[in-house]
Amino acid sequence: MATYMNIERVKYMCSCDKWTAFSLLYFCKHCLKLRCSKCVTHEVDNHYCPNCLENMPSTEAMLKKNRCSSCFDCPCCQHTLSTRATTLLVGATSPTSPDSSASQPSGAAEEAPPATPKKVYYLACGFCRWTSRDGGLQDQPVASGGWNEEENPHNQQISNLVEYYQQMALVEQVERDRKRTPSRRRALLQHADKYGLTSVVARHRAGLSPHSPSSLKKGEDAKLVELEASEASDDIALLSEDYYNKPVNLNEVCTIGQSISQPELQWDTTSKLKPHRKTLLVKRSKRCRECEHNLIKPDFSPSSIKFKIQLIAIYLVPEIRVVPGVQLHPKKESRVILTLSNPSQYEMHVIVLPSELPEDVGNCKVVLPKTELVLAAKDETAEFDDAGEPPRDYKDDPQVVVFRKANKLGFVVKITPNESAKEAWVSFMIKYDYRQVALEAEAPQPTWLHQHVACRIG
Amino acid sequence: WSEEETYTANKDLSTIFNTRYIPGTRETWNVRCGFAGETGPRFIIPSEVSYPHAKKVVKISECSRLTESYLYETLVDFIHMLYFRHLLVNPKDRKVVIIESLLCPSSFRNTLAKVLFKHYEVASVLFAPNHLMALFTLGVQTALVVDVGYTETFALPIYDGVPILGAWQTLPVAGQAIHGSIEKKLLENCKVTTELAENVLLSSLLDSIKEDVLEDIKVRMCFVTKMERAVEYQNAIQEDGSVDYAKLPPLPPIVDYPVDGNKILHICGSIRETAAEVLFDYDLEQQSLPSVILDCILKCPIDMRKVLSENIVVTGGTATLPGFTHRLQGELLRLVQTPKYARSLAVRRFAFHAAPAKPNYTSWLGGAIFGASEVLASRSVSKESYLESGVIPDWSSIAERVSTKDDDRPTIQ
16 A cells, blocks of 8 residues: 555654654564664675676675676666677688678678688677677677676886785884883794794884884895885976867767776777676675674575575564545544454564654544554464454444454554644554464464554655 | 775865855865775765755755754765775775865764764774875875965965975965856856857856756866967957957867757867966955965975975866966966065076875875874774764864874874
8 A cells, every 4th residue: 555655654663763654664573673774783695796607705706896707787877787799700711800701791700711710709889889899899609608807007117016015014013012011022023023024023122213213224124125215396297289280079089987986997989988797785694783683684595585584674574554535624633444454473462552742743643542552463374264264343433443354453543733844644552462483383472562653655 | 904994085175275266156175085095086076965855966065054953864864875885895894084274164974974984983083184195195295286276276385294284375276266257258248059040149048057067067177278379369458348359360270069968069179278267366455375485485494485485286186287386387487586575585487396296186195005004003093092082083183192292293104
């Protein structure tokens, strides 16, 4: 009724005191509390590629920078690229460029008998028609893999820097340790020796300019990386005359989105664009913050949408929906039908109580049913079983319970909306008996739980 | 080594400085995220969170002006997206480096720290100033770092690894001002061809142009012209403010730029060439990008000035415009010979460093290099100390810390 399209209509109060749509809530069986996505800990479960649905172990994903090894994204429009096969003539005739011959149909092979057709592959975007040939890449003889990726041209320089600063950090650490624990010099010396810095420390102990980094450079530093500090230059290249004379072809210039999609390279012209590997996605498991039990644990396989553990509120907590089509008039009492459904396999008793919140979202005067409502157990076969057993007589008060169907019932509340409010919200508390689902034969003990609910009536 | 995340949240100075230039337009700053020890950020993404249920997109720069709890909620969602959509790692018990501007409001960084420590339970957070971090990519100790970002230009000298806070200079002119200048010029005299008519004035069809269109125009066809041509442009401006096209040098070619699927803008060469002139024009307080750099040098002690002027590092997205550095150098050389500076400033040479990165992620890379070293643990605020004290030390309160623990100086050595 109001669950699938308009989930904001009925909100439950989460244990963190926030109103959240019912279908987005979890229910921790161990703390017996509702949890929203902000009061659970999210954890990365496993990595997978959204295109080929291939699983990747997390260590491998880390190494590959969270990118799939076989799927590529279009550098122009970020759509997934597909691999195309074509035949290329190789043989007696001089090897022709792939651009001219690959587009010919394979029938061309018969006209030139000495040439042998060879299958080659290239990547093409089905959306914007970009192909790997536009990026100046040679066609590959194998269907997957084999595409080289361009590296950051500054890799060597950056790794030198990283190494240099790591060593500076070590020197600093040794110095600090020495300063803090003067009594344990011997132990420290061993510690320093581990990093090949004995003589540096010895120098410091001898009182030879301990703070100057030059003492490190001069002494034994076979192990210390020499860093070439960057030289500033005042010879800055002048802008080429092409900028002033040449017309700009917009199709050849990258947009900012295209260029920052590969931050390390940031191409400026489209002819340099290279396909980039598809980013992986993750499956997440969710844990209760209080008891650290898993609330959601997805199935390992990326193509499966099942869960190993799923403690979703819909399956465990009675659900309230609003029957639509109510005409509300300010300051006039009207009858609104709410439905209540029982998700558990046991009979459930629900009492509707007025809200006890100090700051109430409800802005209507509401008359709630005073009797206890009894909900039949959920029976999954009942829907398919037309005959079924006759429903038990619950001896309902017809003034309160309007209808009853399987595990669901509709009850009446009387609402007097406020004049000033734009939307009529009703809030109340339900008290229900929750029974832990157990494998043992004996019926579990019921626990009475309270839950605040708010509904938007109109 | 440990894999720390490094976010560069180049927090801009929106609330203080942006009022003079195109007020009311949207503001973004892109966030770069990745792992320490890597050669570049994994992702550069706009700092906004989209809520498909509510069908809205919330920009973090907008909600930082609103209440703190709203900012907290948005940051929780944003960092959730960073971790589980982009970085794909568990945030719990990880070390985080955040590279921020020195002018980042305390309320913002406190809220960010609260989100990271309380909600994501990270092991430690280091807030590092972006100017200092830029030096780690170069291996030098002394430089004048000029960050030409989106809303403002921020120059800060660093001598022997120590930022000279007394000499910082800012100017509310940067990328956003270029967008404004393009918009103004387009609305003034740009011709449009539509389905119905040819060569209509753009201002008759539109009152304003969307900022992403302006950014696209800037990135794809604008450049910074050389000194001589800029002077010729200035000479061509007549007394009444109009431009005498007869006096101008031959203009760069016109570019046809499609907008909205039904209009074609004919963007003339003078717009492409002079869009970035706003950086070098003097504002009401007689300030421009070069004068800010010279003032910054002037505020430093006299023995540092020569070294600083010969070690200039330009970072920030606006610095990627073609011809930017060459023009800046030319302007500095010209300005230093004007009477205002010729006497007080004896430097005559301006040299620029080239970082092993694109200017728009230089300080991120510095943070990544710094984060890969072991000093990170001793420099950053750990979860225990945060939960104990509940505050993030501000850089203005560093003096207090230095007096108690003299080795906690936030410098290289």
